[in-house]
Amino acid sequence: xxxxxxxxxxxxxxxxxxxxxxxxxxxxxxxxxxxxxxxxxxxxxxxxxxxxxxxxxxxxxxxxxxxxxxxxxxxxxxx
Numbered sequence: 450x451x452x453x454x455x456x457x458x459x460x461x462x463x464x465x466x467x468x469x470x471x472x473x474x475x476x477x478x479x480x481x482x483x484x485x486x487x488x489x490x491x492x493x494x495x496x497x498x499x500x501x502x503x504x505x506x507x508x509x510x511x512x513x514x515x516x517x518x519x520x521x522x523x524x525x526x527x528x
Contacts, residue, residue, distance in 0.1 A: 460473060473509050
């Protein structure tokens with residue numbers, strides 16, 4: 450059973466023709482190694498391969514993205 454958490458994050462943005470950011474998408478992914486069975490000239494072998502599973506994508510407008518940034522900054526300052 451795979452853990453239910455994210456260990457990799459990415460950002461995507463959508464801008465209008467003037468370059469103003471219209472929305473930001475935060476992608477959370479769980480990356481891990483899995484064992485795959487493969488057939489070679491030597492027979493069947495178990496090979497470790499990287500895999501990823503999308504956990505969630507959160508689409509935010511400009512104001513909600515800024516609010517998230519401020520919340521993260523405040524949380525880190527308190528810790």
